[in-house]
Amino acid sequence: MKGKILIFTFLTAIFGWSATAQKSFRVGYVDMEYILENVPQYQQASSQLDAKVQEWRKEVEEKKRAIEDMKNQLENERALLTKELIEEREEEIAYQEEQALDYQQKRFGPNGDYMIQKKQLIRPIQDQVFTAVQEISENRNLDMVFDRTANNGMIYADRQYDISDQVLRSINRAANRRQIDSREGRQALEAEENRTVEQDAKIAEENQEVQEKRNEREALLAERQRQRDSIKAAKQKELEARRAKIIEERQRRIDSIRAIRARKDTIN
Template identity: 60%
Template sequence: MKKRVFTILAIAALGLSSVTAQKTIRLGYIDMEYILENVPEYQEASRQLDNRVQEWKAEAEAKMRKVEDMKTRLDNERALLTKELIEEREGEIAYMEQQALEYQQNRFGPNGDYIIQKKQLVRPIQDQVFSAVQQIAENRNLDFVFDRTADIGMIYADKQYDVSETVLRTIKRTANREQLESKDEIRELEKAEDRTVEQDAEITKREEQAQEKKSEREAFIEAKKKERDSLKSARQKEFEERRARILAERERKKDSILKLREKKNDTIN
């Protein structure tokens, strides 16, 4: 199956080459299992993990044997036990069985210790392999490199064949087209669809520059507005303080006049 998938990918890549007529696509592949088998550090760590796995298996089997022994003893003694004791023993057995199953899951389940440690064991070697593959692919001008031991294990691809951005643009355009109503909007979208990724990038760059200038203008206008508001507030405050002083002075003079009149009336009387 793996060889068939690899063959299909190779044929597809060669077909792409004949269609584009740009250059012959160069392929390479690795055998990750062979590489791992010949890395001494990996083999030693793998042996240590295998020993640990055997210990886990022995522990899991011991737990399940204990549960089975408890069930057998209960079956043999059931006729001699009261209903309450039977229920108590059955509850204990159910608990021990649940613990045994949880132990197996924690050790060998999808997120168990074995899977986690296996990934940790392989990851450093994979990092070295990926780094070496990239260097070799660049030196030999390879366009794609696959792992023949994986179902679809492409581990290197020349960026010129990356159409992710084009796919993303197509998805967005399809979504936009569904929202359009007028003919003008549809024509505008069709013009956009004819643009290349590079043209879109240039337009986006110009739009960002225009937006940046607009933001700068708005910031300048806002700063000027704040300056005018500040001056206006200062003038208003100055006016109110001056008005308060004038009113206070009037009140003082008014009080002085009233006091003089009162003093004069007292003198006459």
């Protein structure tokens, strides 16, 4: 909905400008994802949320494993159980599956805890971005600023209109001012604030190179983990096949014993 409003506003402004052709129309944009990645407060809170997510996923997996164990136990004991006991076990398994699905939706559904806390995490940063955008727009005489990561239909934008670094700089300045209470710290902050946009851009480029190297390393680690998971899954599949074979052989022996007993009863 927000993206549609931006499109409508943008087109209205463009058409109005085209009709009058009396003044230049200045547009800027921000990259919200880039800003979030470089705000320390957001990264810290995001790490805490990621830790919670890992706990929730672990709980979901534990519930799934418990259900799988119940299913395997039922299959192993099915031949020795009455029809009523089998039905009772199956109903319990179905109930536990329903509970596990409800829990998963509660945590990761569209209205689950993850989405709610994610929105709560982003909202304060968005407020800071809007404040910074307003200030920068006034200083640079911009007519419109929008987010290139939103659903606004932007397929190209010249880098010169990107004010993400200025927004990020404004947010970090505000945060630093709140934290610094020493003379040396204030002097260092003043020196940082006196840097030009070009100097900031160079520093940002260097940080980007560091981030790219970090991403490459994380991708390599992820690929190694994927290979380990693949090997583990193959071993698990082989183990399950062996278990199924054992259960099948056990069932054949039980059927054979029952057949022998049935023949004896017939003879007697």
